[in-house]
Amino acid sequence: MTNLSGFSYFRTMQEDFLHYIWKHKMFSTSSLKTTKGERVAIRKLGQHNHNSGPDFFNAQIDINNQLWAGNVEIHIKSSDWYLHNHETDSAYDNVILHVVWEHDAEIFRKDNSKIPTLELQQYIDLHLLDNYRELIQSRHWINCEKDFQEVDDFLLNNWLERLFIERLERKSDDISKLLKLSYNDWEAVLFKMLLKNFGLKVNGEAFLSLANSVDYSVVRKLQHSVLDMEALLFGQAGFLDGDIQETYHLKLKQHYQYLNQKFRLNNQGVLQIQFFRLRPPNFPTVRLSQFANLYSNEHQLFSKLMACESKEAFYTLFSKGVSDFWMTHYTFTSTSNTSKKMLTKSFIDLLIINTIVPLKFSYAKSQGKHIEESLLKLIREINLESNSIVKKFLELKSIEKNAFTSQALLQLKQHYCDKNKCLQCAIGNSLIVKN
Numbered sequence: 001m002t003n004l005s006g007f008s009y010f011r012t013m014q015e016d017f018l019h020y021i022w023k024h025k026m027f028s029t030s031s032l033k034t035t036k037g038e039r040v041a042i043r044k045l046g047q048h049n050h051n052s053g054p055d056f057f058n059a060q061i062d063i064n065n066q067l068w069a070g071n072v073e074i075h076i077k078s079s080d081w082y083l084h085n086h087e088t089d090s091a092y093d094n095v096i097l098h099v100v101w102e103h104d105a106e107i108f109r110k111d112n113s114k115i116p117t118l119e120l121q122q123y124i125d126l127h128l129l130d131n132y133r134e135l136i137q138s139r140h141w142i143n144c145e146k147d148f149q150e151v152d153d154f155l156l157n158n159w160l161e162r163l164f165i166e167r168l169e170r171k172s173d174d175i176s177k178l179l180k181l182s183y184n185d186w187e188a189v190l191f192k193m194l195l196k197n198f199g200l201k202v203n204g205e206a207f208l209s210l211a212n213s214v215d216y217s218v219v220r221k222l223q224h225s226v227l228d229m230e231a232l233l234f235g236q237a238g239f240l241d242g243d244i245q246e247t248y249h250l251k252l253k254q255h256y257q258y259l260n261q262k263f264r265l266n267n268q269g270v271l272q273i274q275f276f277r278l279r280p281p282n283f284p285t286v287r288l289s290q291f292a293n294l295y296s297n298e299h300q301l302f303s304k305l306m307a308c309e310s311k312e313a314f315y316t317l318f319s320k321g322v323s324d325f326w327m328t329h330y331t332f333t334s335t336s337n338t339s340k341k342m343l344t345k346s347f348i349d350l351l352i353i354n355t356i357v358p359l360k361f362s363y364a365k366s367q368g369k370h371i372e373e374s375l376l377k378l379i380r381e382i383n384l385e386s387n388s389i390v391k392k393f394l395e396l397k398s399i400e401k402n403a404f405t406s407q408a409l410l411q412l413k414q415h416y417c418d419k420n421k422c423l424q425c426a427i428g429n430s431l432i433v434k435n
Contacts, residue, residue: 018099021124021128023045027124029123035118038063038064039064040062042059042062043061043062044058053071054092056071056072063097069096071095072096074100075098077103077104078098078117081107082105087107096115097116097117099117100117100119101121103117131431143422144428144431148396148397151397158426160408161404161408164376168375171358172361175189176362179362187216187220191216192212193354193359195207195208198287198288203274206271207287209271214265215263218232219232224296227255228255229292229295231256232259233291233292234288235253236270237273239332248332275331283330285331286322286330293320294318294320297320306363311349311382314356318348321341321343326341346383350385352403353379361375380403383402385403385406
C-alpha cells in the first residue's frame with residue numbers, strides 16, 4: 001500500500017482513529033510483521049482502556065511463534081513513547097507490542113529490553129482513511145450532514161434507542177446524587193425535579209434553588225393546605241417582599257411570616273426568578289400556584305406517578321389549575337380574564353419527558369428491575385419536542401415524530417456530534433466503513 005505518513009489530521013483524533021482501527025481489527029492481518037520483520041499473529045486484541053496506563057489490557061500476541069500476554073500501547077509515532085515519558089513509568093513495563101502509525105525510533109523498557117513495534121499504516125485500506133478524513137474535517141452543522149439522509153433506517157432506529165437509554169442513564173446518575181443528598185427520599189427528589197421543570201428553561205435553575213431552600217419535611221407538614229403551600233413557595237421566591245396593598249398578598253405575607261418563624265426558613269440562596277420573555281400563562285407566579293395546587297391535592301405523589309403507565313393517566317393526575325386569586329391574575333398586580341389556568345397537555349408532556357420517565361427509569365434500576373420496554377412505549381406516546389436541534393435533524397431525514405426521537409436526537413447532537421465523537425457513533429462507524 002501507499003505510504004501515508006503525511007496523513008495529517010488533528011493529532012488527538014488521529015490517535016483515537018488508530019485505537020478504533022485496532023479495537024475493531026480493521027486492517028489486514030494475514031501477513032503482519034514488526035518493523036524488524038518478525039511475524040505477528042493477534043490472538044486477542046485486548047480490552048480498551050479509557051483511563052491512564054496502556055491503551056489495551058490483557059492482549060495475546062504471537063510474535064515469531066512465541067505467544068506473549070500483556071498490554072498494547074498505541075501512538076502516532078514511535079518516539080511518542082519518550083515524549084509521554086513511558087520509559088520511566090512502571091505501568092508500561094508489561095507492554096508486549098507498540099502499535100504506531102509511523103515508526104521513527106526504537107523503543108525500550110526500563111530494563112533496556114526492546115519492545116516489538118508494528119507500523120500499522122501499511123496494513124490499513126485507503127478508503128477507511130479517506131472516509132474518516134472526509135467525515136472528521138467536515139464543516140457542516142454535523143459532520144455527517146450530507147450523508148445523514150442515506151443512513152440505513154434499521155441502523156438509525158437501533159442507534160436512537162441506544163441513545164435514548166444512554167440519556168436516561170446520564171439522568172439517572174444525576175438523580176442518584178439528588179437521592180443521596182435527600183437521604184434516599186424519593187418523594188423529596190420528585191419535589192425538587194418537578195419544581196425545577198415547572199420553571200421550564202427560563203426559571204428551571206431558579207425553581208430548583210427554591211426547592212433546595214426548603215427541607216422536604218416542611219413540605220410534608222404543609223401540603224394539605226393550598227394556602228400553606230402558596231405562602232411557602234411565594235415567600236421563599238421573594239414574591240411577598242415589598243408593599244403591595246392587595247388582600248391576598250397581605251394574607252400570604254402574614255402567613256409566610258408565621259411559617260418563617262416556625263420552621264426557621266431561609267431563602268438567601270434562591271436565585272432571582274424571571275418574567276422576561278415569558279408569555280403570561282408561563283409566568284412563574286402562575287406556575288407556582290399550579291404547583292401548590294398539585295401538591296395540596298395529590299399526596300404520596302411519587303407512588304401515584306410510578307403506578308401510571310399511559311400518558312392519559314398522567315394527564316388525569318396532573319389535571320390541576322390555580323387557586324381562586326390566580327384565576328383572575330397573572331401577577332399580584334396584573335389581572336387576567338377569568339380562567340382556571342389548567343396545566344396544558346403540552347406542558348404535562350414536558351413533565352413526563354424531563355421528570356417522570358427519568359424517575360421511573362432510575363427507580364426501577366434501584367429496585368433491580370428492567371422497564372425499558374414500557375418506558376419506550378410511554379415516551380413514544382408523547383409528542384415530538386419542538387426545538388432547533390430536532391427541527392434541523394428532521395430537515396435532513398424523515399424520522400418518527402415523537403418524544404423518543406427528540407430525546408435521542410438531543411443526546412446524539414450534544415454528546416456525539418458536538419464533541420466530534422464519530423468513532424463512538426453507529427452512524428459515523430457506518431460511514432467510515434462504506435465502500
